Amino acid sequence: MKAFLKKQNIEISLNIIFVQAMGALAHGLFASLLIGTIMRTLGEQVTALAFLQEYANYATGVTGAAMALAVGYALKSPPFVMYSLLAVGAAANVLGGAGGPLAVFFVAIVASYAGKLVSKTTPVDIILTPFVTIVVGVFVAGIIAPPIGSAAIQLGRLVMVTTELNPLIMGSLVSAIMGLALTLPISSAALAASFSLTGVAGAAALAGCAAHMVGFAVASYRENKIGGLMAQGLGTSMLQIPNLLKKPTICIPAIVASLINGPVAIMVFGMQMNGPAIASGMGTAGLVGPIGIITGWFSPSEAAISAGAAAIEPTAFNWIGLAVVSVILPAVVSLVVSEFMRSREWIKFGDMKIEC
Secondary structure: OHHHHHHOOOOOOHHHHHHHHHHHHHHHHHHHHHHHHHHHHHHHHOHHHOOHHHHHHHHHHOHHHHHHHHHHHHOOOOHHHHHHHHHHHHHHHHHHHHHHHHHHHHHHHHHHHHHHHHOOOOOOHHHHHHHHHHHHHHHHHHHHHHHHHHHHHHHHHHHHHHOOOOHHHHHHHHHHHHHHHHHOOOOHHHHHHHOOOOHHHHHHHHHHHHHHHHHHHHHOHHHHHHHHHHHHHOOOHHHHHHHHHHOHHHHHHHHHHHHHHHHHHHHHOOOOEOOOHHHHHOOOHHHHHHHHHHHHHHOOOHHHHHOOOOOOOOOHHHHHHHHHHHHHHHHHHHHHHHHHHHHOOOOOOOOOOOOO
16 A cells, blocks of 8 residues: 555645645635735726736636645646646635635645546546546535535624624734634635625724734745745735744734734724725735725725715825834734744744745
8 A cells, every 4th residue: 555655646744735735725825816806906996907807807716726726736746636626626615615715725635635546547547537536526525615614604703793892802803813814724805705894893804914914024024035025915924824834833923913903903093994895804915905995985885885884085194094004013013023032032043934
């Protein structure tokens, strides 16, 4: 059996699955859903770039396929297995709902290994390998993706419940939960859209997502320089997943920043997210979150209007608050905390190095 598994290039280890494959998942998500959302926002805000809205539909439409393909690549799957994972990823992402990325991750791994088991073992490889990969993948997706999606929905409901608490507790909890959802393989954007996170809940969600993206970008600047700053600050903090699995404590600066940033957004600046709900879960990815706040000032979304929102003329205080919550406060808090942790060697050079 060991000889057969080696021949089929099947290696199962925590490093391969939870470091390499999960890191690849983040890349696939960024190259589809996140970049598509960024393109759509640019197309909506800049008349000359309106064509990007159509392009964005194609990018976001292959989200599940892109993530599954990335996982298959990380697992060094044969060509026919990787091609077949496109269908598997699409199925898992749809069936997983708000938990799509997490569902795709587990389903793609199972399907990839199943495809590898039969790859090039018969004269009809061109038929057998895609057949096994797709059938096993879609079957597994039908079993585990819906529960994963339900779990993600429960997380979204938890976010909504916390909005009923006082601003201090609600701001901290919503901010922290959504920040973690953005960094972990759960679609914070899908959660925000599914539960129409607008108003103060949306603002707290944005504050948490921004805290994680900007927080990780600034805290890891020593290792990743400008490229890493841009990739995480304007892209996704999910790039840190492989490092988090090896050393979870590196997320402390971002968590501290999110716990502070949420209440500040609500209690100090009275911030509300009245733009598209999905923007609440995007953080600073392509500046979609801040642009959502701005859009909500001038033209509230239908969800925000139904909740009682109305257009406003932003003041200098509003603009200052947006800058502080989106960038300045997360950067300062995460830098102070991370430098303190580095001085105690709780974070060492290289712990936050990413591939970007």
